[in-house]
Amino acid sequence: MGNPTGFLGIKRKNGEKRHVNDRIRDYKEFENTLLPGELEKQASRCMDCGIPTCHSYGCPVKNRIPDWNHLIYRGQWKRALMILHSTNNFPDFTGRLCPAPCETSCTLSINNEAVSIRQIEKQIVEKGWEEGWIQPQPAPVKTGKRVAVIGSGPAGLAAAQQLARKGHDVVVFEREDRIGGMLRYGIPDFKMERWVLDRRLQQLKAEGVVFETSVDVGVDISGRYLLRTYDAVVICIGAMVPKNLEIPGRELQGVHYAMPFLIQQNRRNAGGTIPEPEVITAKGKHVVVIGGGDTGSDCIGTSIRQGAASVTHLYYQDIPPEERPLCNPWPQRPKTFKTSSSQEEGCNRVWRYMTKTFVGEKGYLTGVKVVELEWTRPADGSRGTYTEKGNSEKIIPADLVFLSIGFQHCEHGPLLMDLKLEFDKKGNIKTDTTMMTTVPGVFAAGDAELGATLVVDAIFRGRQAAEGVHKYLTT
Numbered sequence: 001m002g003n004p005t006g007f008l009g010i011k012r013k014n015g016e017k018r019h020v021n022d023r024i025r026d027y028k029e030f031e032n033t034l035l036p037g038e039l040e041k042q043a044s045r046c047m048d049c050g051i052p053t054c055h056s057y058g059c060p061v062k063n064r065i066p067d068w069n070h071l072i073y074r075g076q077w078k079r080a081l082m083i084l085h086s087t088n089n090f091p092d093f094t095g096r097l098c099p100a101p102c103e104t105s106c107t108l109s110i111n112n113e114a115v116s117i118r119q120i121e122k123q124i125v126e127k128g129w130e131e132g133w134i135q136p137q138p139a140p141v142k143t144g145k146r147v148a149v150i151g152s153g154p155a156g157l158a159a160a161q162q163l164a165r166k167g168h169d170v171v172v173f174e175r176e177d178r179i180g181g182m183l184r185y186g187i188p189d190f191k192m193e194r195w196v197l198d199r200r201l202q203q204l205k206a207e208g209v210v211f212e213t214s215v216d217v218g219v220d221i222s223g224r225y226l227l228r229t230y231d232a233v234v235i236c237i238g239a240m241v242p243k244n245l246e247i248p249g250r251e252l253q254g255v256h257y258a259m260p261f262l263i264q265q266n267r268r269n270a271g272g273t274i275p276e277p278e279v280i281t282a283k284g285k286h287v288v289v290i291g292g293g294d295t296g297s298d299c300i301g302t303s304i305r306q307g308a309a310s311v312t313h314l315y316y317q318d319i320p321p322e323e324r325p326l327c328n329p330w331p332q333r334p335k336t337f338k339t340s341s342s343q344e345e346g347c348n349r350v351w352r353y354m355t356k357t358f359v360g361e362k363g364y365l366t367g368v369k370v371v372e373l374e375w376t377r378p379a380d381g382s383r384g385t386y387t388e389k390g391n392s393e394k395i396i397p398a399d400l401v402f403l404s405i406g407f408q409h410c411e412h413g414p415l416l417m418d419l420k421l422e423f424d425k426k427g428n429i430k431t432d433t434t435m436m437t438t439v440p441g442v443f444a445a446g447d448a449e450l451g452a453t454l455v456v457d458a459i460f461r462g463r464q465a466a467e468g469v470h471k472y473l474t475t
């Protein structure tokens with residue numbers, strides 16, 4: 001441990017966010033970094049716990065958090081970077097995007113503020129790029145084995161990098177015109193600017209990974225063809241089938257799934273144009289976002305940047321408690337009240353209202369008819385039940401609705417049908433402990449086998465799949 005009493009005297013600090021009035025004028029990242037000297041102090045708050053719950057329980061990639069906190073306090077940045085990379089291929093992605101379950105499970109967070117783990121992670125990796133310490137690591141010896149990775153989100157990229165470094169010849173096939181999955185066209189630039197992704201792709205290319213874009217596997221080439229021509233296949237196609245709200249008025253112009261809206265803005269930010277009839281814009285509109293999570297929050301931030309007249313975030317749930325309820329103790333991820341950076345930018349959050357119908361005129365949406373719910377919450381704070389409150393129906397005026405109520409599972413399209421893969425009961429691809437599917441030589445990783453989750457989980461599963469493939473090819 002760097003400083004045994006650090007946590008007693010030093011307050012938690014993160015990089016300041018740009019002021020709301022400034023950041024909503026562009027799509028650039030909103031979080032600044034800590035000044036030199038401040039980060040070392042933050043690292044010194046780590047108590048180097050005997051059982052570091054940040055690492056063992058909280059962090060999906062099992063980052064060796066107390067080790068790099070100690071090294072940063074001692075000023076040993078290069079070693080800290082090496083340890084960070086030993087468990088995570090892309091700390092520059094997670095340092096920006098991760099909701100940091102490590103922090104909510106940090107021992108300090110029991111009665112104090114957690115160590116600023118995500119901030120420290122981000123600044124270690126940024127220093128690594130600045131100093132030129134992050135270089136391609138091509139495999140010294142090639143195995144002659146060929147692996148096809150399908151899908152180029154964080155799971156596919158992590159699998160590809162790990163496999164290339166083991167000496168396999170890796171080709172990543174991607175349906176979109178650019179590489180990155182949700183990191184390219186899903187997540188807004190204000191959470192992660194795309195140069196962060198692009199510099200990693202340069203590293204992967206220099207390590208020998210080949211990228212083939214605009215190839216819809218299962219349509220442009222068959223899964224069986226890949227099985228014949230490659231020694232192993234890793235399927236990392238995400239979980240992109242959205243959940244629908246099948247209520248009257250769903251067909252009205254103005255009711256959209258969240259993703260097409262977000263993808264359009266990300267394409268514009270990348271210099272692309274959207275054909276006029278397909279354009280979805282929030283400019284001057286009253287927007288209602290239904291459903292929470294990252295996707296809902298990203299619709300809010302994007303609508304505000306586009307100049308929406310108003311943004312309402314609609315939840316049917318009860319307002320979460322400020323403190324952890326009894327049923328949700330540390331170190332679990334807390335189900336407490338949170339405000340995302342996009343919500344801070346100016347949305348009206350409406351709780352306990354269920355959407356009944358979309359209302360409109362001449363085929364166009366004009367509002368959302370909702371009913372108030374009465375929730376009863378058990379004493380231990382668990383979820384409880386609800387009933388509809390009589391005579392509480394009202395209409396929230398709306399020109400645009402974004403449905404962000406989650407994703408069902410991966411697409412059960414021609415690729416998976418062709419390969420005859422089995423699914424679990426949620427519709428995700430079934431895998432064993434080595435990440436192999438029910439078809440020998442075919443592996444799966446990320447949202448496709450976990451269901452929609454986080455970037456950090458996708459990276460971890462991509463790494464695990466690479467491990468499974470390597471064993472399969474070499475034993």
Ligand SMILES: Cc1cc2nc3c(=O)[nH]c(=O)nc-3n(C[C@H](O)[C@H](O)[C@H](O)COP(=O)(O)OP(=O)(O)OC[C@H]3O[C@@H](n4cnc5c(N)ncnc54)[C@H](O)[C@@H]3O)c2cc1C
Binds near residue numbers: 098150294
């Ligand atoms: C709007 C939004 C915001 C999010 N924000 C965050 C966040 O802030 N933090 C966080 O941790 N997580 C966030 N997530 C979740 C995170 O993005 C995902 O968990 C993660 O990207 C999953 O990675 P993946 O590699 O499994 O799949 P994806 O990133 O979904 O990539 C799958 C890729 O496969 C390609 N593909 C699909 N089918 C085929 C085919 N047949 N042939 C070729 N290619 C194919 C797709 O085009 C896509 O590029 C967010 C998700 C969304 C939707």
Ligand code: SF4
Binds near residue numbers: 069
């Ligand atoms: S749980 Fe918190 S204090 Fe303990 S080792 Fe991890 S970061 Fe340090």
